[in-house]
Amino acid sequence: MTGKTQAVLEVNNIAVHYGGIKAVNGISFSLEPGRISGILGPNGSGKTTLLGALTRMVSLTSGSLVFLGQDYSKVPARKILSLGIARTFQTVRVLPDRTVLDNILLGTDALSSSRAGNVKENVRQAIERTGLEGFEQVRPGELSYGVQRRVEIARAIAAQPSLLLLDEPTAGMNQHERQEIGTLLRKLSEEGLTQLLIEHDVQMMLDTCDKLFAMNFGVLIAEGTPESVVQSISVQESYLGKRAQQNA
Amino acid sequence: MNFFSTNIILVENTLIVILLALSIQIPLRLGVFSFAAIGYYAIGAYSSAILMLEFGWGSWEAMFVATVFATVVAYLLGLVLARLTGLYLGMATIAFDLILVVIVLNGGSLTGGPVGIFGVLGSIELWHLAAAVIIVLALLTLTERGKLARRFDAVREDPQLASSMGIDVVSYRRLSFLISGALGGLAGAFAINLRTTISPESIGFGLVVLGLTVIIVGGQASWVGAVIGACIFVWLPKLLDFVGDWEEIIYGMVVVLAAIFIPGGIVGLFLEAKHRRQSKRNRSVVEQVSALLAGEDEHESRSAAVNEGAISDR
Amino acid sequence: MIQDLLNALTLGSIYLLFALGMALVWGTIGILNFAHGSIFMFATFISYLIAERIVLPLPVILVIAAAVGAILSVAVQVLAFQPIMRRAKNQHSAELQILIGGIGIAAVPIAIAQRATLSNPFGLGNSSFQVQIYEIGDVRVSNIMIMILFAGLVLGGGLAWWIKVSRQGLALRAIGVNDEVASIMGINKQRLALATMALGGALAGLAGALLTVYLSAITPESGDALLIKAFAAIVLGGLGSIAGVIAGSLVLALSETLVLTHTSGTWVNAVSFGLIFLILVVRPQGIFGRKNVVRT
Numbered sequence A: 001m002t003g004k005t006q007a008v009l010e011v012n013n014i015a016v017h018y019g020g021i022k023a024v025n026g027i028s029f030s031l032e033p034g035r036i037s038g039i040l041g042p043n044g045s046g047k048t049t050l051l052g053a054l055t056r057m058v059s060l061t062s063g064s065l066v067f068l069g070q071d072y073s074k075v076p077a078r079k080i081l082s083l084g085i086a087r088t089f090q091t092v093r094v095l096p097d098r099t100v101l102d103n104i105l106l107g108t109d110a111l112s113s114s115r116a117g118n119v120k121e122n123v124r125q126a127i128e129r130t131g132l133e134g135f136e137q138v139r140p141g142e143l144s145y146g147v148q149r150r151v152e153i154a155r156a157i158a159a160q161p162s163l164l165l166l167d168e169p170t171a172g173m174n175q176h177e178r179q180e181i182g183t184l185l186r187k188l189s190e191e192g193l194t195q196l197l198i199e200h201d202v203q204m205m206l207d208t209c210d211k212l213f214a215m216n217f218g219v220l221i222a223e224g225t226p227e228s229v230v231q232s233i234s235v236q237e238s239y240l241g242k243r244a245q246q247n248a
Numbered sequence B: 001m002n003f004f005s006t007n008i009i010l011v012e013n014t015l016i017v018i019l020l021a022l023s024i025q026i027p028l029r030l031g032v033f034s035f036a037a038i039g040y041y042a043i044g045a046y047s048s049a050i051l052m053l054e055f056g057w058g059s060w061e062a063m064f065v066a067t068v069f070a071t072v073v074a075y076l077l078g079l080v081l082a083r084l085t086g087l088y089l090g091m092a093t094i095a096f097d098l099i100l101v102v103i104v105l106n107g108g109s110l111t112g113g114p115v116g117i118f119g120v121l122g123s124i125e126l127w128h129l130a131a132a133v134i135i136v137l138a139l140l141t142l143t144e145r146g147k148l149a150r151r152f153d154a155v156r157e158d159p160q161l162a163s164s165m166g167i168d169v170v171s172y173r174r175l176s177f178l179i180s181g182a183l184g185g186l187a188g189a190f191a192i193n194l195r196t197t198i199s200p201e202s203i204g205f206g207l208v209v210l211g212l213t214v215i216i217v218g219g220q221a222s223w224v225g226a227v228i229g230a231c232i233f234v235w236l237p238k239l240l241d242f243v244g245d246w247e248e249i250i251y252g253m254v255v256v257l258a259a260i261f262i263p264g265g266i267v268g269l270f271l272e273a274k275h276r277r278q279s280k281r282n283r284s285v286v287e288q289v290s291a292l293l294a295g296e297d298e299h300e301s302r303s304a305a306v307n308e309g310a311i312s313d314r
Numbered sequence C: 001m002i003q004d005l006l007n008a009l010t011l012g013s014i015y016l017l018f019a020l021g022m023a024l025v026w027g028t029i030g031i032l033n034f035a036h037g038s039i040f041m042f043a044t045f046i047s048y049l050i051a052e053r054i055v056l057p058l059p060v061i062l063v064i065a066a067a068v069g070a071i072l073s074v075a076v077q078v079l080a081f082q083p084i085m086r087r088a089k090n091q092h093s094a095e096l097q098i099l100i101g102g103i104g105i106a107a108v109p110i111a112i113a114q115r116a117t118l119s120n121p122f123g124l125g126n127s128s129f130q131v132q133i134y135e136i137g138d139v140r141v142s143n144i145m146i147m148i149l150f151a152g153l154v155l156g157g158g159l160a161w162w163i164k165v166s167r168q169g170l171a172l173r174a175i176g177v178n179d180e181v182a183s184i185m186g187i188n189k190q191r192l193a194l195a196t197m198a199l200g201g202a203l204a205g206l207a208g209a210l211l212t213v214y215l216s217a218i219t220p221e222s223g224d225a226l227l228i229k230a231f232a233a234i235v236l237g238g239l240g241s242i243a244g245v246i247a248g249s250l251v252l253a254l255s256e257t258l259v260l261t262h263t264s265g266t267w268v269n270a271v272s273f274g275l276i277f278l279i280l281v282v283r284p285q286g287i288f289g290r291k292n293v294v295r296t
Helices: A047-053 A077-083 A102-108 A119-129 A144-160 A177-191 A200-207 A227-232 A233-240 A242-247 B002-006 B010-031 B038-053 B060-080 B086-105 B126-142 B146-157 B160-163 B169-195 B205-220 B223-239 B240-262 B265-296 B298-309 C002-029 C036-053 C058-087 C089-118 C143-165 C169-179 C179-184 C188-215 C222-237 C242-262 C265-282
Strands: A009-018 A021-031 A036-040 A062-067 A085-088 A163-167 A196-200 A211-216 A221-223 C133-134 C139-142
Touching: A009 A047, A021 A047, A021 A062, A021 A221, A036 A200, A036 A227, A036 C036, A047 A163, A047 A196, A077 A085, A085 A144, A085 B223, A085 C058, A102 A119, A102 A144, A102 B146, A119 A177, A144 A163, A144 A177, A144 C002, A177 A196, A177 A200, A200 A227, A211 A227, A221 C002, A221 C265, B010 B038, B010 B126, B010 B146, B010 B169, B010 B205, B010 B223, B038 B060, B038 B169, B038 B205, B086 C089, B086 C222, B086 C265, B126 B169, B126 B223, B146 B160, B146 B169, B146 B223, B160 B169, B205 B223, B205 B240, B205 B265, B205 C089, B223 B240, B223 B265, B240 C058, B240 C089, C002 C036, C002 C139, C002 C143, C002 C188, C002 C222, C002 C242, C036 C089, C036 C188, C036 C222, C058 C089, C058 C188, C089 C222, C133 C169, C139 C143, C143 C169, C143 C188, C143 C242, C222 C242, C222 C265, C242 C265
Parallel strands: A036 A196, A036 A211, A085 A163, A163 A196
Antiparallel strands: A009 A021, A009 A062, A211 A221, C133 C139
């Protein structure tokens, strides 16, 4: 656990059980700095619960979470942004009645002064990186879903996170918007931001991610390069069913 | 100032109703459906009255202790009701208000029973009340700008989002009870000092109705709404003197119409108008940006422009 | 003791009829109708106006009261609640607006009735119905009490059974659980909402007329007093459960009668307020309610 290649995030055999459901049932992995990792899995596989666990919105039944060498398994949800973990949600969550600028500023409001740094500059950069120049005074409610998602991402990166978690960021978008988001995420990755992405769009995952995990029934069923994971038999089975695999 | 002296009671009432309305508004601004303000008002008024009449305390000391007492009760109430939200919280707080009425009714000689307490002569004057209200409004203005305003909105509209943005939602909710208690208690304390009497009728459901209607007609977003609403509902009956018996019916209709057509209140109307003007300016910016993008790559950016400039159809 | 029990059950039946209307509407379309009490009173008031002019048998008066109650409820839904829901930005603000809208609406019938009666009590005495009292041992039962108990039992129990077995009942429950899925499955929420409001209003009108005959008169303010008690009954029994409303109404009536007979009358109202507060703090889903009914 020393040296420059220390993992940004270490997930150690975590489980989330509630009400008889084992949503996450023993998952371990680690995320290397500056890489984009993706999690692929059908509905009900436990992906969103996993994200909930990583952001501390859901309690762990067992296991531990380590971020930048620090165990944060017991840290309350509202403190993780200060630690350096930012997220976006499955459905875009912005304040529709506030301007784009205000929404982005929201991401910086609760940061301690050391973390916040030069807020104005961070916000300006966030807007620039997500291509939102000119939209500062517009209300997100009047913009397309794709742009709203970019506001959400801008809000997340204005907080200067070390890890960005994205829950189906391109859901509900057309092909062009999807590509734009993918390009944006790769750009952020080149600038050093570690990311973990949950998505359904397999093509987008292949284009965007450095590493892929496949998940089903609360456990990881495959991990590796995007191509190898997508082609793996078990992944195809869980997505397409045994019959399709036989036909392939 | 003839107008002033003949209307001094109305001015007093307006200022007191402003405090009471703010006591309801603050929790609502944080998404807390608490209508316990009336209860805090009752505590503030009755405590002051009892301290002054039974124990011979002076106005200022009595007001201070009564307000602090109301604030403490409010905080405890907030802890007890922490798990409730929405209508359930609303009902629990209304029940709290009404329980206080029953307690006061059965308080024997201490609370004056059904008749209430009268003859409480205080050394508080109108300008004290006015100064207090101005100070409160000034402090509240701080919560309507910048960081704090954004946080309030987030806590109200999307508590989970607020939490992921690092905002301590639980603390804000508790704070709302605290502030509500202080304002409500203060309103009650001032009321008893300036009016000299308090009775179970004046703290019953009628007061809940008054508070709610002031906020809905005036507007929930800002203290300006509380002021506008208070002015309307304190002065309207006087202006509608000729209406006489129909007063209640008009009152009811105003409230219903406001609830249907201007849910944001009068303040909401102004904010919407301001936003519409801003929108017109924004539209040209959005179109310009789209045009720029359209210049680069015909095919690709066409859909981009459509997407950028399009109004979302959600 | 038995007399007290009988009185309590009669009271409970009135509470039940009134609370059922509220509970149905609240549990399915999520509307907390603060005008329900006014409708209860005004339906009776209209019946009183009619009964003063023509001598009618009691069943007819009851039907009139129920009909007026239904019409008033539907009117409130169409003229006020539907517009509010259409324009509302989100669930939160809609709830508050409907609450306050209901309060505003409630003031109007009360004011009208107050003007007409000068705030004096009014009754349905001018009918062909005569209150008769039977004595069984040292228990006194009146025919109106029997009617009320019957109405409460039959309507209350009948409604509970109907909701469980009928298709419309299933539709109502579906809306209450998840109205998006319900509408996808073809359930017309608007129509069902109107029907539910009408039913609730009819029950309220019926309850009003029955209570008026039982007490021989009510005042324009009587409806509001019942409003809070209905909340107590519903919250106690648990929202979303008809059995809950039945249980809650009876428990409330029994508790109030107990308090009345053992202390002075001034604490009786505290029972409903206290129950509301206590239940919401200790067990918000009520006796029969499901845990996830309380939205957090």
